[in-house]
Amino acid sequence: MRSVALLMHDEMSVLDYSVACWVWGADRSRAGVPRFDLRLCSADGAPVTMEPAALVRAAHTLDGLADADLIVIPGAGIPREPLDGRLADALRAAADRGTDIAALCSGAFVLAAAGLLDGRRATTHWLLAGRLAEAHPEVTVDPGALFVEDRGIWTSAGATAGIDLCLHLVRLAHGVNVANTIARHLVAAGHRDGAQAQYVARPVPAPGSAAPDIAATQAWALERLDQSLTVADLAAHARTSPRTFARHFADYTGTTPAQWLLHARIARAQQLLESTTLPIDQVAARCGFGVTALLRRHFARLIGTSPGRYRRLYGH
Known part of the structure; x- marks a missing residue:
């Protein structure tokens, strides 16, 4: 897994965007981590607004998804539907090719709107799990999992669970030492056990x-x-x-x-x-x-x- 396409959409979370950039966008070759080709993709290559208060320029159009090893979708503060038809078509085409697709936090709503979670198990932030299940009854929503995989489609809970998922994907592709090196640079746990319940107020x-x-x-x-x-x-x-x-x-x-x-x-x-x-x-x-x-x-x-x-x- 060397090429990672970050599918950017308006009002996406700055934090989710940053997680993907820090995992796959930083050069850690001196520490033995392979270089990744992180592609910032948007419809028509247009700039994308982020919440809170930021703007990011895309270097690629949706064509950047075509030969990517992995597609990552950041969440948005307030998930919105309907989904831009161009994004939905690009995601469905990638899924048909067998490309792994990972949605961070409320990015699960993007996958659901594209129809890619139908008949699949998925998760999202525990505050949004009920909303996802109600809006998409054809999706089996697991409100407790930190992240979930179902036939090449990955979803994760809140922002730090997005780090867990990204590191897990690195671990699967490049081994535990590479994943742990990135985790140390992020001052994050290389692997966390448990479920979302541990982070609910208690x-x-x-x-x-x-x-x-x-x-x-x-x-x-x-x-x-x-x-x-x-x-x-x-x-x-x-x-x-x-x-x-x-x-x-x-x-x-x-x-x-x-x-x-x-x-x-x-x-x-x-x-x-x-x-x-x-x-x-x-x-x-x-x-x-x-x-x-x-x-x-x-x-x-x-x-x-x-x-x-x-x-x-x-x-x-």
Whole structure:
């Protein structure tokens, strides 16, 4: 994935536009990140207004979408329909070619208006999920997911979930090390677990409360992934009961301690497969899976391929 077309439309979000530009538009070749061809495309190549208070010039017309590896659609503060027929035609033609298309936040409304979400699962910002479901009942809206893929069409929740999706697309195409390098430059998490629910307003622990320091325990666990850690071990480090720890952990991360551990082990396996020639059984041991079969099963379920094939694709 080297050519990325950013489909610009009036009143698109400055933040969504910036996310795509920072992920694919910055030159990080000195850090080992490949150069991307980021194309700013609009109908007729005309300048596009952004919210709040900005104007951006397009370097390409909609022809820039024709041979792109990926098309990215920023959201808009207030999704508007009907969609410009030229944009809808260009998107449908790209989908027919098999081009991956990713909509950030309310960009899902653009895809829905083009008919590309019909019969598909999708997500958007939790504040807009009900509106999307009502306006497009043929779409299966998941209001909880950070991002969703359905047959080459990607949608994401709010702005920071757009970062998650963009980094995930980089990870799929170029491997975890490239994605993590970009994430470090953005001071963003290379991968986040959980769902949108973790970002909905909720009470926070009062200063001086007995709530455990979840971040400190996560850092402690990441240094010991080769060990057979349990929720009880994490709770012991946090100096609280397993039940209390699990409750606070879910409030803090939006997922369970066990699921977080599993994803952390898989991420470590990806790093080792990309950067070392360790045999698969040693990779499994260093990631805390113990036996190779367990690594293979979870790796296939979460990554969609085998550890061996992943190494052949992304190993150095």
